[in-house]
Amino acid sequence: MIDQEQARSRVVDAADALFYRRGIQAVGMDDVRTAAGISLKRLYSLFPSKDVLLIEVLKGRMVEWDEGVSLASASAATPRDKLLAVYDFLDGWFRQDDFRGCAFINSFGELGAVLPSVAAIALEQKLAFQHYVTELVDELGGSPALAAQLAILAEGAQTTAAISGRPDAAFHARRAAEVLIAGELAA
Amino acid sequence: MIDQEQARSRVVDAADALFYRRGIQAVGMDDVRTAAGISLKRLYSLFPSKDVLLIEVLKGRMVEWDEGVSLASASAATPRDKLLAVYDFLDGWFRQDDFRGCAFINSFGELGAVLPSVAAIALEQKLAFQHYVTELVDELGGSPALAAQLAILAEGAQTTAAISGRPDAAFHARRAAEVLIAGELAA
DNA sequence: ACCATGAGAGAACGATCGTTCTCTTTCGGT
DNA sequence: ACCGAAAGAGAACGATCGTTCTCTCATGGT
Numbered sequence: 001m002i003d004q005e006q007a008r009s010r011v012v013d014a015a016d017a018l019f020y021r022r023g024i025q026a027v028g029m030d031d032v033r034t035a036a037g038i039s040l041k042r043l044y045s046l047f048p049s050k051d052v053l054l055i056e057v058l059k060g061r062m063v064e065w066d067e068g069v070s071l072a073s074a075s076a077a078t079p080r081d082k083l084l085a086v087y088d089f090l091d092g093w094f095r096q097d098d099f100r101g102c103a104f105i106n107s108f109g110e111l112g113a114v115l116p117s118v119a120a121i122a123l124e125q126k127l128a129f130q131h132y133v134t135e136l137v138d139e140l141g142g143s144p145a146l147a148a149q150l151a152i153l154a155e156g157a158q159t160t161a162a163i164s165g166r167p168d169a170a171f172h173a174r175r176a177a178e179v180l181i182a183g184e185l186a187a
Numbered sequence: 188m189i190d191q192e193q194a195r196s197r198v199v200d201a202a203d204a205l206f207y208r209r210g211i212q213a214v215g216m217d218d219v220r221t222a223a224g225i226s227l228k229r230l231y232s233l234f235p236s237k238d239v240l241l242i243e244v245l246k247g248r249m250v251e252w253d254e255g256v257s258l259a260s261a262s263a264a265t266p267r268d269k270l271l272a273v274y275d276f277l278d279g280w281f282r283q284d285d286f287r288g289c290a291f292i293n294s295f296g297e298l299g300a301v302l303p304s305v306a307a308i309a310l311e312q313k314l315a316f317q318h319y320v321t322e323l324v325d326e327l328g329g330s331p332a333l334a335a336q337l338a339i340l341a342e343g344a345q346t347t348a349a350i351s352g353r354p355d356a357a358f359h360a361r362r363a364a365e366v367l368i369a370g371e372l373a374a
Numbered sequence: 375a376c377c378a379t380g381a382g383a384g385a386a387c388g389a390t391c392g393t394t395c396t397c398t399t400t401c402g403g404t
Numbered sequence: 405a406c407c408g409a410a411a412g413a414g415a416a417c418g419a420t421c422g423t424t425c426t427c428t429c430a431t432g433g434t
């Protein structure tokens with residue numbers, strides 16, 4: 001038999017991959033069950049509903065995002081380089097062949113209007129990212145407005161790369177960020 | 188009885204409002220029928236399937252976007268002001284109480300992976316906008332890279348405003364655009 | 375006035391999906 | 405070895421949804 005904790009993560013991983021690739025409502029619980037290699041009964045004993053499972057998937061995406069951004073900025077020395085590392089992280093992500101946009105933006109568009117919990121976790125993720133950027137901009141001596149601008153660039157790069165299918169949005173966003181940062185530091 | 192053309196636009200308008208407010212899969216054809224005040228049979232004689240209706244709705248959104256951007260930039264004299272007018276247009280849109288993000292981004296997230304026609308029209312809209320921005324940037328003497336950056340700012344403002352629910356993303360995007368444009372013109 | 379065409383209203387159909395239930399099997403404790 | 409609890413496999417249920425069909429009625433041409 002499979003360990004409880006291991007079963008949970010297998011279900012979450014399977015659901016994450018399916019939801020992200022196909023969209024949430026296009027994936028049935030039976031698909032999740034098959035991909036996770038688990039019985040339906042056990043699936044429902046681990047997660048009482050599809051909505052709860054979805055929230056768990058999105059929570060997992062939140063920590064993956066945080067880890068990815070942290071890892072990318074780990075080798076950067078200055079706050080400026082840590083900020084720019086965000087766009088390098090995006091660049092690597094966009095180049096993955098299964099990239100299909102930001103899971104939070106996609107989930108918000110699909111279910112945000114009908115499931116308040118989805119809208120709430122999407123908001124939470126975006127606010128957390130804005131907070132991260134704001135702190136680095138503050139260390140750098142920049143204004144909160146600059147932080148908002150840098151966050152908007154990151155969001156725009158994600159949707160642009162998703163829909164166009166080309167990863168160069170990360171490069172353009174990075175160049176724009178460099179100019180905006182330089183502009184503030186000059187003043 | 189209702190004129191054929193009038194019936195079509197009533198259906199498209201009703202479907203547009205419902206799809207945009209609640210998401211596409213959350214709206215049944217019966218909801219569209221009721222909102223449009225039409226029989227189900229006539230609805231299906233006008234649009235052979237929900238997918239076709241959705242594409243028609245998105246085509247309508249494309250012309251609305253173009254008209255809105257054109258109208259906003261009509262009073263602007265210089266290419267620079269025409270470019271900045273895009274963000275003013277976004278600002279007005281974000282302030283509408285039924286604003287819920289970009290219909291193309293939302294549709295792409297919900298159905299882009301499963302309906303190629305949806306992915307295609309989302310791509311078409313984004314490319315058309317990028318083309319519009321690129322032409323204005325070119326008139327202004329700027330590079331295609333600047334155009335890409337300005338487009339990314341507009342996309343990012345839309346998702347940020349949608350999820351955060353606050354319209355100030357348009358203001359931040361506009362300020363960033365001003366800096367980026369000034370930066371290129373100085374060089 | 376009569377009939378044929380087409381439209382309206384909504385029931386009906388078939389498929390899908392989230393969730394639960396049943397039946398069988400497995401397995402650990404004594 | 406035996407029994408009871410739990411788990412697997414998947415059938416089943418109830419609801420929803422896209423789409424079609426049926427029945428009725430209005431209407432316009434002759």
